[in-house]
Every structure is written in C-alpha cells, then in structure tokens.
Amino acid sequence: MSRRGKILLGAAMAFLLITCGALAAAGGDSLVSLSYLTGTFQPKALEEGQKAADSALQETYDEAKKKLDDYQKTLSPGSTGSAGQTQKADAWSDVLAPQSWKQGELARLGTGSGFLLASGSVTLQHDGAVVDITEGAEAASGTALKANHRYLVAENTTATLYVQAASSLAVQGGYSRGTWTPGSPFTDVLPGTWYTDAVAYVYEKNLFTGTDGTHFDPNGRMDRSMMITVLYRLAGNPTVSGRTPVYTDVAKGAWYEKAVSWGGSMGITTGTGDGTTFSPSMALTREQAVSFLYRYATRFLGESKVSADSLSGYRDRGKVSDWAVEGLAWAVKRGIITSTSSTESILDPQGVATRAQMAVLLQNFSQKLG
Numbered sequence: 001m002s003r004r005g006k007i008l009l010g011a012a013m014a015f016l017l018i019t020c021g022a023l024a025a026a027g028g029d030s031l032v033s034l035s036y037l038t039g040t041f042q043p044k045a046l047e048e049g050q051k052a053a054d055s056a057l058q059e060t061y062d063e064a065k066k067k068l069d070d071y072q073k074t075l076s077p078g079s080t081g082s083a084g085q086t087q088k089a090d091a092w093s094d095v096l097a098p099q100s101w102k103q104g105e106l107a108r109l110g111t112g113s114g115f116l117l118a119s120g121s122v123t124l125q126h127d128g129a130v131v132d133i134t135e136g137a138e139a140a141s142g143t144a145l146k147a148n149h150r151y152l153v154a155e156n157t158t159a160t161l162y163v164q165a166a167s168s169l170a171v172q173g174g175y176s177r178g179t180w181t182p183g184s185p186f187t188d189v190l191p192g193t194w195y196t197d198a199v200a201y202v203y204e205k206n207l208f209t210g211t212d213g214t215h216f217d218p219n220g221r222m223d224r225s226m227m228i229t230v231l232y233r234l235a236g237n238p239t240v241s242g243r244t245p246v247y248t249d250v251a252k253g254a255w256y257e258k259a260v261s262w263g264g265s266m267g268i269t270t271g272t273g274d275g276t277t278f279s280p281s282m283a284l285t286r287e288q289a290v291s292f293l294y295r296y297a298t299r300f301l302g303e304s305k306v307s308a309d310s311l312s313g314y315r316d317r318g319k320v321s322d323w324a325v326e327g328l329a330w331a332v333k334r335g336i337i338t339s340t341s342s343t344e345s346i347l348d349p350q351g352v353a354t355r356a357q358m359a360v361l362l363q364n365f366s367q368k369l370g
Contacts (some may be wrong), residue, residue, distance in 0.1 A: 113173030120167020128157030186216035219357035225280035287349035294327030325327035
C-alpha cells in the first residue's frame with residue numbers, strides 16, 4: 001500500500017469508529033455513554049490513527065533513505081555522476097560530525113552528501129547545484145560557505161570544498177579528503193576559477209601584487225590608484241621626474257604618486273572634478289577601467305580608434321556613458337572585454353570592476369597588444 005493510502009486508511013478507521021460510537025449514543029444505546037465516547041473512545045481512536053500515519057511515514061522515509069545511501073556509496077565523489085563512474089567514496093560519515101581541517105585541504109562530495117561549516121573559511125565550487133537548506137536557496141559555485149548553514153549536494157553534482165583557513169567542517173555521506181595548491185601565492189585564488197590563470201599571469205608579470213603576502217582579494221573592488229599603477233608597471237615604470245600635472249589629493253611619496261604623474265602627463269588620466277584632483281580611492285566602474293586601457297592603447301601604444309557599432313549587439317548598450325562608448329567599442333572589437341553573462345550579451349558598464357575582472361582584462365590586453 002502507498003504512503004498516502006496508509007495515512008488515509010488510519011484516518012478513515014478513526015473517523016469510522018468515532019461515527020459509529022456517536023450513532024450508537026444517539027440511538028439510545030445504554031451501553032455507550034457520551035462521557036465514554038469523548039473521554040476514552042475518541043482519544044484512543046485518534047491515537048491509533050496517528051500511530052498508523054506515523055508508521056507509514058517512517059516506512060516511506062526509511063525506504064527513501066536506504067535508496068539514497070545505496071546510491072551515494074556507489075558514486076565517486078570525484079565524478080559528476082552523469083559520467084557513469086561508480087568508484088566508491090574514500091570515506092563515509094553517517095552524521096554531521098565536525099572535523100578539524102587545515103588550510104590547503106579540500107573535500108569532494110557527491111550527490112546526496114551534506115556539509116556544515118562550524119568555523120573557519122571554506123569556499124565552495126560545484127558543477128551542478130548545491131542547496132543551502134538553511135536559507136532555502138541554491139548556493140552559487142565560487143561562494144564562501146556561511147557558518148552554521150546546512151548544505152546538500154544535488155543530483156548529478158560534484159562539490160569541492162576548499163579550506164582557506166583552519167576550519168571546523170562537518171560532512172555527512174560519501175566524501176574524499178585531499179589537498180590543493182594555489183597556482184600563485186594567494187590562498188584565496190582557487191584552482192579552476194574563471195580568473196585563476198589571469199591572476200597567475202598578472203602576478204608573474206608584476207602587474208598586480210596581493211593585498212598582502214597570501215591574499216589577492218579577487219572580489220575586492222578596483223580603485224583609480226590601483227588602475228593607474230598597473231598601467232604604469234605595464235609601461236615599464238618610466239621616469240616621471242618633473243612631469244605634470246600635480247593633483248591636490250595625491251600626497252607626496254604616496255605609493256601611486258609616480259604612476260599618477262606619469263598617467264596625467266600622457267593624457268591617460270585627466271583627473272576628476274575640475275581636473276585638479278585624481279580621487280585615488282574612488283571605485284572604478286567597468287567602463288572607466290576600459291577607458292583607462294583605451295587611452296593607454298591609443299596614446300602610449302598608438303592603437304587606432306574604432307567605430308561604436310561594435311556595441312550594437314549588447315542589450316545594455318544604452319547604459320554606456322557617452323564618453324565611454326568609443327573605448328568600450330574598441331575593447332569589444334579587440335576581444336579584451338566580453339559579456340558578464342554566459343547566456344546574454346551584457347557589458348554591465350556601471351558595475352564596479354573587481355580585482356579578478358581586472359586581472360582578466362589585463363591578461364587579454366597584454367596578450368593581444370603586447
């Protein structure tokens with residue numbers, strides 16, 4: 001009998017017993033009193049019905065859990081599930097029991113496995129879907145785990161948890177435990193992300209440094225002082241002695257002073273406001289970042305200008321500022337910037353440029369223009 005059938009049968013039995021007793025009382029049956037019906041018979045009937053329903057639900061749950069456990073034990077945590085691989089997991093945990101994990105370790109989990117971060121820093125990558133059960137939403141690949149949130153790996157999905165700092169992490173189900181090594185000294189740049197190679201490239205070329213010795217801060221915002229410094233390094237750190245203009249908000253001896261002076265003298269930056277300030281800490285939008293690159297290309301490298309028609313295929317073309325149209329059209333034509341979406345043509349010109357995005361832009365720029 002199905003679960004629904006068992007539940008309905010239990011409820012029907014209880015209802016039938018209650019109804020029969022009530023009819024007997026209404027017909028003048030002296031053997032059944034109203035107090036007995038309401039005080040003894042009815043509660044007992046409801047209790048028996050609830051037991052029958054609970055038993056049916058538990059039986060259904062046990063059957064489903066056994067099927068999931070049997071499937072999970074035959075699925076390789078290192079495969080996607082859809083590839084047909086059936087290698088067993090390296091380890092198994094019946095409960096979410098916290099374990100100590102060191103920086104540089106990783107856990108790979110297959111379909112049906114769960115996990116919970118008690119403390120520390122762990123980033124999730126997956127090739128399908130992972131559900132944040134606590135929040136009731138999917139967890140995007142590349143996001144940091146939230147402490148005390150329970151997660152479940154969905155069907156045909158492999159999840160990899162990268163431990164970026166000593167952590168207390170609980171896993172349930174099948175999993176493999178291993179280690180990972182970043183391709184650069186930055187522990188917050190994980191293998192296989194869309195910016196991994198670009199970060200390694202800009203670091204090796206000495207275009208970017210980290211926010212400290214072991215962190216790149218890929219999702220951190222890019223500001224104007226960082227941008228002009230990167231271009232200054234790309235140009236070979238040219239001499240800037242005696243060059244103008246001098247901006248009132250660029251302190252003498254600041255780490256970006258020479259870069260700003262060089263950029264101003266080359267026309268790569270014209271300052272902000274009335275042109276007497278540079279605004280070094282101002283966040284850089286994507287269209288501003290590309291405009292810096294465009295002016296560097298045309299005024300330092302001698303690149304030719306292009307038609308703005310290159311932007312006609314982008315859905316948010318109308319959001320591009322008039323002064324940025326030419327630069328973005330050049331960047332699109334040159335293949336230096338691409339859509340921020342995998343399904344639509346979107347430039348996101350007003351979005352704040354992240355350090356990871358700029359690493360990719362600069363890698364594209366350097367490799368195409370030298």
